[in-house]
Amino acid sequence: MVDRLSGISVFVQVADSGSFARASEQLGLTRSAVGKTIARLEERLGVRLFNRTTRAQSLTDEGQSFYERCQRILADIQAAEAALGGSDRSPTGVLRVSAPVLLGRLCVAPILVGLTRRHPSMELDLRFADHLVDLVEERIDLAVRIGPLPDRAGLIARSLDAFDMAVCAAPTYLATRGCPSDLSELPSHDCLPYARRGGRAEPWRFATKDGAVIEFAVGGRIRLDDLEAVAEAAVDGAGIACLPTWLVDSRLQSGQLVRVLNDHRALGNSVYAVWSQAAHAPSRVRVAVNELRQCMPARLARPDAAH
Structure with a gap:
């Protein structure tokens, strides 16, 4: 078992570093030793883990x-060891956290502010930013991120749950334009796409009954790069929007917005807590991650949920 774990840690280090040479330096091993460890792991698993060329390497599927x-x-192993080593210590010091603006304000902040009230020796420095933050360069202890992790090398990531989207519109819009019952009817409606990346509208993603995922490209005369602005435009009757449930739940509850396409499940994204693999996670980070994992599922479903 020890040999197997050793092989796994070497494999992860090679994947994170992007080369056998860099991994050998970081691990304090020879390049030959690293190569042999990966070869033994591939032989034991019966699969090739890396595509290798003279110039580059990449992971196979x-x-x-x-x-x-x-x-x-x-x-999980690191977290278990850290918990044993610091289970008797209350979190202290400044916890520096980065989170996306809206998700941070509606979901992350209430959880972590509540955590600091229970731990008076702990301080919170919560920064809202929608761009990808370099944790090491900006001295961030913990980041909350939505969707894929393009810079996962050197990071530890823990899932906090996932959220769905709500396809919705104002009653005034539906009274005037009618209520679509199928995706094929959307092109005849005014849609309100979220245009995050250089004005390019994000596609709406739906799960089919057989588990497949389809993407539906939507267009419209109004394109906005702020989700709150999209929600307000929908409330004003400007069109149909596809928005995170944690953002529009209160508007749906009040009747300002009404769900449409109820037979189609609109997909959102996963939410992760990430922190640097290089540094030992202090107790305040471990406590914060545990609190987020416990409380975030309810927040993602309904941001005003009580805990």
Whole structure:
């Protein structure tokens, strides 16, 4: 078992560093030793984990799947060791957290502010930013992120849950334009796409009954790069929007917005807590991650949920 864990840690380090040479330097091993460890691991698993050329290497599909599982396993081991080592210590010091603006304001802030009330020796420095923050460069202890993690190398990631989207419109719009019952009817309606990346509208994603995912490209005369602005435009009757449930739940409850396309499940994204793999996570980070994992599912479903 020890040999297997050793092989896994070497494999993850190679995948994170992007090369056998860099991994050998970081691990304090020879390049030959690293190569032999990976070769033994591939032989034991019966699959090739890396595509290798003279100039570059990349994970195979099997390697990518194995990497994601191994990363979670190593993170769980590290968390278990840290919990044993610091279970008798109350969190202290400044916890520096980065979170997306709206998700941070509606979901993350209430959880972490409540946490600091229970731990008077702990301070919170919560920064809202929609761009990808470099944790090391900006001295961030913990980041909350939505969707894929393009810079996962060197990071530990823990899932906080996932959220769905609500396709919705104002009653005034539906009274005038009618209520679509199928995706094929959307082109005849005014849609309100969220245009986050250089004005390009984000596609709406739906899960089919057989588990497949389809993307539906929407257009419209109004394109906005702020989700709150999209929600307000929908409330004003400007069109149909596809928005996170944690953002529009109160508007749906009040009747300002009404769900449409109820037979189609609109997909959102996963939410993660991430922190640097290089540094030992202090107790305040571990406590914050545990609190987020416990409370975030209810917040993602309904931001005003009580805990």
